[in-house]
Amino acid sequence: MSAVETELYTFEKSEEIFAAAKELMPGGVSSPVRAFKSVGGNPVVFDRVKGAYAWDVDDNKYIDYVGTWGPAIIGHADDEVLDAVKATMDKGCSFGAPCLLENQLAQKVIDAVPSVEMVRFTNSGTEACMGMIRLVRAYTQREKVIKFEGCYHGHADSFLVQAGSGVATLGLPDSPGVPASATAATLCAQYNDIESVKKIFEDNKDEIAAVILEPVVGNSGFIKPDKEFLEALREITTENGSVLVFDEVMTGFRVAYGGAQEYFGVTPDVTTMGKVIGGGLPVGAYGGKREIMELVAPAGPMYQAGTLSGNPLAMTAGIKTMERLEQPGVHEELERKSKMLIDGIVAAAEKHGHEISADCAGGMFGWYFTKGPVKNFQDATKADPEKFGKWHRMMLERGVYLAPSMYEAGFMSMAHTEEDIKRTIEIADEVLSQL
Ligand code: PLP
Secondary structure (H helix, E strand, C coil): CCCHHHHCCHHHHHHCCCCCCCCHCHHHCHHHHEEEEEEECCCCCEEECCCCCCCEECCEEEEEECCCCCCCCEEEEHHHHHHHHHHCCCCCCEEEEECCCHHHHHHHHHCCCCCCCCCECCCHHHHHHHHHHHHHHHHHCCCEEEEEEEEEECCCCHHHHCCCHHHHHCCCCCCCCCHHHHHEEEECCCCCHHHHHHHHHHHHHCCCEEEEEEEEECCCCCCCCCCHHHHHHHHHHHHCCCEEEECCCCCCCCCCHHHHHHHCCCCCCCEEEEHHCCCCCEEEEEEEEHHHHCCCCCCCCCCCCCCCCCHHHHHHHHHHHHHHHHHHHHHHHHHHHHHHHHHHHHHHHCCCCEEEEEEEECCEEECCCCCCCCCHHHHHHCHHHHHHHHHHHHHCCCCCCCCCCCCCCCECCCCCCCHHHHHHHHHHHHHHHHH
16 A cells, blocks of 8 residues: 555544643653654554554554664564563562572673673663762762763753753753752763863863763764764773763664674773663663772662662563574664665655755664754754654654654664565655655
8 A cells, every 4th residue: 555545543532631641740741752842733642562563542553663762672562571571570570689680681781781890770761870970970089070962861950951852852951940059060062072072171170070971862863973083082081080971871782782882892981771671661770890880889888779670570671672682683684774764764855855864873763854964963953843843743644653853863673674664765755745
């Protein structure tokens, strides 16, 4: 069936449920970007997910490129993961005591990620980043950190400075309620611009605890680093006795099994993780050199804890997901499919006279409706938000579920087939012809 013959979806039940949700929860959601504010219209309410697909409460079926914002890399509701989680559940959901499954997932993370010799599990990427920043400050006995405009490291106070993602979508430079004192030690540089980093080091001699970045930016759309930029960060942090941190909550196990640090061959001192390692259940983690990690309580004095951290259900989903990802060729295949998708979208856009710039790494991709190249957040803001909003709604009405913000990356999964991708390109071609 050609996309042209497809009847447009309607969303009666979603509209009704979301209207009720808005009375019950701020904006009707549990996390801001889900409310579709930046693309217009109301969100669809999901009923179920499987493989590469999601169904809403009106029984519309979507090819899903959000993948619950990254975790669903082997496909949604994978049978093996579900069976293993059910078996674990029979033994209990949470122990609040050591369990063997923690050792097993920790070993997998340590084997996979070049920088990680020891790991601490948390319940979210935000918590992982909160632990990480306390750790780098404890280790260096310095307070200032450098982050990059458009990089998101969760919603802790000290990171809500030019933080991309939901914050950019809402047009808030940072958030009310964050005390000035909480962000005073957070200094912002420009992504892919080593001179902006050097300047901060020069102005703050022997004061920088760490440089923290998304080694591929997924919270300003999709921005690849220049390899030389990562190498220069490695050098300047080493020279200045500062810690280099890759926030791989999004890129970890996704752009390569060993994350962006494997993909680009640059090893940080500390890494934060999340999303994929929970296989759809809530998990985050931070890890790094033994010498640094041994500062974390109770091995050392830096306090950080969690009632549900390392719970057996999340550990099981993570282990089962990692078992699939560690097979040879998985990430090459993810990148092949990501490339097939962006090549198709770019060709369709150009055919219909739209400016576009697109790129991918492993199972992560993105495009902007602007000429490009997009090297940093400022470049990303040149893309056309109105066009993006229309594009998003038209793709949605035809069965393609894309991230509802031009400041979010897209995610490919092992479950997406060539047929799914071809169908997506066909639909995109039709939409782009009308935009
Ligand atoms: N760091 C990065 C790079 C992220 O992309 C995210 C979430 O998208 C986070 C941290 C925060 O993770 P969570 O949403 O699990 O708290």
